[in-house]
Amino acid sequence: MTSVSIPTRRALLGRRRTTNPFVIGLIRHAFLIAVLVVMLYPVVWMVAASFRPSAEVMNSLGLFSRHYTLDNYKHGWSAGQLDFSRYFLNSIAITALSIAGNLFACSLTAYAFARLEFPLKRVLFGLLLATMLLPYHVTLVPQYILFNELAWMNTYLPLVVPKWLGVEAFFIFLMVQFIRTLPRELDDAARIDGCGHWRTFIRIIMPLSLPALGTTALFTFINSWNDFLGPLLYLNRPELWTVSLGLNSFLDVTGESAYGSLFAMSTLALAPIVGFFLGAQKLLIEGVATTGLK
Amino acid sequence: MKSSRTGREGLTAYLFLSPWLIGIVLLTLGPMLYSAYLAFTSYDLLSPPRWIGLDNFRRMFTADPRYLSSVRVTLVYVVVSVPLLLVLSMVLALLLNKGIRFLSGYRALFYLPSLMGASVAIAVLWRQIFGGTGLVNQVLSLFGITRGSWVGSPGTALWTIVTLNLWAFGATMIIFLAGLRQVPVELHEAAAVDGAGPIRRFFSVTLPLMTPLIFFNLLLDTIHAFQAFTGAFVVSRGSGGPADSTLFYTLYLYQQGFAELKMGYASAMAWTLVIVLAAFTGFLFLTAKRWVYYGDER
Numbered sequence: 001m002t003s004v005s006i007p008t009r010r011a012l013l014g015r016r017r018t019t020n021p022f023v024i025g026l027i028r029h030a031f032l033i034a035v036l037v038v039m040l041y042p043v044v045w046m047v048a049a050s051f052r053p054s055a056e057v058m059n060s061l062g063l064f065s066r067h068y069t070l071d072n073y074k075h076g077w078s079a080g081q082l083d084f085s086r087y088f089l090n091s092i093a094i095t096a097l098s099i100a101g102n103l104f105a106c107s108l109t110a111y112a113f114a115r116l117e118f119p120l121k122r123v124l125f126g127l128l129l130a131t132m133l134l135p136y137h138v139t140l141v142p143q144y145i146l147f148n149e150l151a152w153m154n155t156y157l158p159l160v161v162p163k164w165l166g167v168e169a170f171f172i173f174l175m176v177q178f179i180r181t182l183p184r185e186l187d188d189a190a191r192i193d194g195c196g197h198w199r200t201f202i203r204i205i206m207p208l209s210l211p212a213l214g215t216t217a218l219f220t221f222i223n224s225w226n227d228f229l230g231p232l233l234y235l236n237r238p239e240l241w242t243v244s245l246g247l248n249s250f251l252d253v254t255g256e257s258a259y260g261s262l263f264a265m266s267t268l269a270l271a272p273i274v275g276f277f278l279g280a281q282k283l284l285i286e287g288v289a290t291t292g293l294k
Numbered sequence: 295m296k297s298s299r300t301g302r303e304g305l306t307a308y309l310f311l312s313p314w315l316i317g318i319v320l321l322t323l324g325p326m327l328y329s330a331y332l333a334f335t336s337y338d339l340l341s342p343p344r345w346i347g348l349d350n351f352r353r354m355f356t357a358d359p360r361y362l363s364s365v366r367v368t369l370v371y372v373v374v375s376v377p378l379l380l381v382l383s384m385v386l387a388l389l390l391n392k393g394i395r396f397l398s399g400y401r402a403l404f405y406l407p408s409l410m411g412a413s414v415a416i417a418v419l420w421r422q423i424f425g426g427t428g429l430v431n432q433v434l435s436l437f438g439i440t441r442g443s444w445v446g447s448p449g450t451a452l453w454t455i456v457t458l459n460l461w462a463f464g465a466t467m468i469i470f471l472a473g474l475r476q477v478p479v480e481l482h483e484a485a486a487v488d489g490a491g492p493i494r495r496f497f498s499v500t501l502p503l504m505t506p507l508i509f510f511n512l513l514l515d516t517i518h519a520f521q522a523f524t525g526a527f528v529v530s531r532g533s534g535g536p537a538d539s540t541l542f543y544t545l546y547l548y549q550q551g552f553a554e555l556k557m558g559y560a561s562a563m564a565w566t567l568v569i570v571l572a573a574f575t576g577f578l579f580l581t582a583k584r585w586v587y588y589g590d591e592r
Contacts, residue, residue, distance in 0.1 A: 028389055035386070036403055039461060042423050043410075061432050109314040118307035128314075131322055133513070135521055135571055137544065137564040141332065141551050142325035148339065165317025172314065197306050226413040228524040229544075233552060244414040248528060251418060259422055266415035273409050281402050288405070288465050289472035 043270075050267045054260035073268075076261030079250065082238050084265060087246035094156050094231075094242060095224040101163030102171055102220045103213055109166050110175030111201050115187065132169045144233060158234040159227070163220070171216045174287070178212035179205060215287035218280055222273055243269045332561035339555050350562035361563070363538045364546035367452060371542065372519045375459045379515055380508065383463045387470035388496070401471065404464045411462030417528035421445055424454040424529075445529050448537040455540055458525045466511050473507040474500065505586045513578055517571060523548070543567060 048063040049056075050072050056065055077084050112118070113125055147158040166172060182205065190200045206213070228244045235241055241249070247265055277284065308315070333350060335343035354361045390400055410416050423429035424444035431441055444450045477500055485495045523544040526534065534541030534549070543563070551560030 032400055039407060042419060042429055046419050105313040108310045112307045112310035116303055116307035118304040133517060133575060135567055137547060138329055138568045139322055139325040141557050141561050142328040162321055165321060166314035167317050167321055222409050228414055247414045247418060262418060266418050269415040270410055277406055277409055285405060285468055288468045
């Protein structure tokens with residue numbers, strides 16, 4: 001019997017390279033690491049610079065110093081018009097209220113779209129998808145006029161109330177997709193036990209939707225924490241400012257002279273984002289991979 | 295019996311929907327109609343809106359050079375940064391897809407910047423590293439190259455904002471990476487049996503299967519790029535300078551609407567953007583049949 005050699009998977013896909021796969025792997029890792037270094041070095045450098053004496057901040061490319069100090073933090077914390085503690089508390093308050101609002105409105109809406117039959121369902125779902133693509137500019141001016149008429153300027157209401165009314169359609173869509181994957185037998189069993197829709201929603205669907213709720217909470221956190229245009233429009237009084245506004249005005253007050261303190265405060269502003277990322281990166285990355293959230 | 299049950303369910307559904315319905319009427323559809331009206335008026339918040347017909351639009355396209363330069367800046371930004379972003383994301387996703395070690399570590403580190411890219415803190419950092427004595431110029435001076443400030447020169451300021459957008463490519467990469475993992479190995483094997491090399495296999499097997507995700511990312515990244523604001527505002531200190539070279543559409547809309555209180559003009563600008571983006575989206579969906587692969591259609 002003549003031997004017909006069946007090519008193996010590896011032989012086919014590797015196609016007789018003269019170079020060693022080990023070398024190719026090494027080159028690939030070297031390239032990826034080089035890209036990462038270029039991308040992340042500025043941030044790492046900023047963090048390192050924030051711990052160096054201000055004279056050293058600008059004229060050193062390296063990360064290390066003989067005299068690390070917390071002076072930039074001490075100086076930066078109170079260098080703006082108000083203490084950064086105020087800005088942090090404000091940011092935390094707005095972010096917490098935004099998260100609560102998104103969880104409330106988006107989960108209710110998503111349950112209706114995923115589980116209930118009602119007139120105009122397809123039209124309304126189309127509308128939901130359309131608003132995901134709508135640029136926010138078109139509602140920026142009229143919302144500003146509306147909130148101005150309501151005397152909501154210099155309150156957190158313009159930043160928070162829209163979240164309680166489900167304007168962030170992406171999260172509704174995310175939850176609809178998630179709830180659709182939950183077995184309907186659970187709903188039916190709950191119905192037989194006498195649960196109405198409200199109890200099914202609270203007792204069955206919400207506990208099972210924790211991953212989707214977690215993703216929504218995390219992305220809402222990041223968006224609210226980073227938000228700049230909203231606070232810029234609606235918060236003029238420094239005692240209401242968020243960290244973003246505080247940093248921005250810091251740049252106006254100190255200019256180029258105090259990069260040390262500016263870097264210190266920037267580091268603190270980024271810290272919660274990095275912290276949540278480290279704590280929940282699996283949830284975040286899966287959220288992006290499965291729904292395209294950005 | 296049946297109809298009364300569905301009627302009851304409909305009522306329950308609308309109760310569940312009520313926050314969202316209130317929001318969409320009062321915060322989205324109503325405001326859209328109102329700004330469509332304002333686009334044909336002159337309105338400064340103090341005296342009532344005054345109907346001026348098409349004057350806002352006429353002024354935008356014939357008598358406002360700053361408007362036209364904001365259009366130019368934004369178009370250059372979108373046309374350059376979105377394709378680069380897609381290519382960069384795809385290349386890195388491909389490199390990470392080959393059963394590489396430390397995958398989750400790489401993925402996490404590449405993704406992290408996209409969570410920070412929209413922040414004021416990173417824009418502050420960008421302003422420093424592309425400044426006259428910033429990190430970039432210090433590195434260049436090691437090679438004997440001396441340059442002025444990148445953010446301070448009209449020829450380069452826009453490109454610093456482009457790099458800021460590219461820096462945050464991680465989310466797009468993650469979506470591509472998730473898609474690449476769905477490409478069946480059997481297809482690659484069959485193509486390899488037929489003698490296709492790795493490059494040919496990418497263009498004939500992988501790329502067609504990835505078109506739905508390319509479509510998705512192209513659409514969202516383009517819409518996103520048209521709305522860029524924070525980076526340009528912080529880096530140029532709200533001016534859009536130097537010489538209007540970073541005067542993004544949204545930044546100019548902000549200046550006109552909220553610094554000069556030209557609410558009518560800003561509304562006309564907003565609606566123009568909506569129409570352009572709607573046309574772009576429509577065009578993309580119409581051409582999708584030609585280039586997006588949706589599996590075996592039955």
